[in-house]
Amino acid sequence: MTSFASGTTVRRDAGLYGYERALERRGLVPVAGVDEAGRGACAGPLVAAAVVLDRPIAGLADSKLLTEKRREACYELICKRAVDMAVVVVEAPDCDRIGLHRANIAALRRALARLEVRPGYVLTDGFPVDGLGVPGLAVWKGDQVSASIAAASVVAKVTRDRIMTELHDRYPIYDFATHKGYVTERHDELLRDHGPCAEHRLSFVNVRAAMEGRHEH
Template sequence: MTTLAPGRSVRRDAGLYGYERALRRRGLEPVAGVDEAGRGACAGPLVAAAVVLEREVPGLADSKLLTAAARERCFDLIASRATDVAVVVVPPQECDATGLHRANVAALRRALWRLRVRPGYVLTDGFPVDGLGVPGLAVWKGDRVAASIAAASVVAKVTRDRLMTDLHERYPHYDFATHKGYTTATHSDALARFGPCPEHRFSYVNVRAAMEGR
């Protein structure tokens, strides 16, 4: 069980919508979930999303557990069923300039602020985010146990994948459409052969090594 508020908790077997139901019973609504995609990539943007989800979405799950086709279907359903959705795209240059974690927290905060509907409570994935202006809870593996975080994970992931596919057209040597900027053998080989492009994160050790090796 995970602590929700003094005297309140959510059972792990409460289902994907358990947190949202418990918060609404307490009058803490609407509930927003925030999550990001691209934190572990060495190329491309970091994308953060905030979602206020007050209707169930069939097939919704953590974006990492869904196939690409299933994520696209969920993305469309979220777009039609969510009360509100906001997205923030952080370019790699900003991730390098401020540091990844600071850029990540700021992006989650900015995504929440862009919502047209002001939430009464915010659920974040894994670590707390301060400066939200409303009560919030960091949920361990939140994208697997809280619907609004799962929805935010899908929106962030699909948005970022589409951006990386677009970048593939500009920088085909790196095969961004396949690995989406994460470190794979193919990506590492391309870095060694061609060096980094402007869409790489130069603060990352492997990117910096590829640049210095040129």
């Protein structure tokens, strides 16, 4: 059982909507969930999303647990049925300039600020986000136990995947449509062969190594 919001409790078996129901009982509504996609990628943007739900979304789950087809279907339902949602995209050079963690926190704050509906409570995935102006809770593996965070994870993931597919058309030699900019054996091989492009994050060791390797030749 998890305790939060001045004694509010959520049973471990409460299901994906347990946090939202518990907060609703306390009048801490609407609830916004925030999450990001692309934090661990060495190419492409970081994408943050904030979502406010007022009804269940069929088939909703953590974006990482869904097939691409199921994620797309959930994304369409969220767009139609969410009370409000907002997305922020942080380009790769800005992730390098600001620092990944700072860029991540700032993006989550900005996504919440873009909501037209002011939340009464905010649920974040994994780590706390200060300066929100409303009470909130960092939920461990939140995208697996909170519907609002799961919805935000789907919106962020689908948005970012679509961006990476567009970048594939611009930079086909890196096969972004397949690995979405994450560090894979194939991506590293292409980096070594061609060196990084403008969408690669120079703060990543493998990207810097590929750049230095190209300079040596």
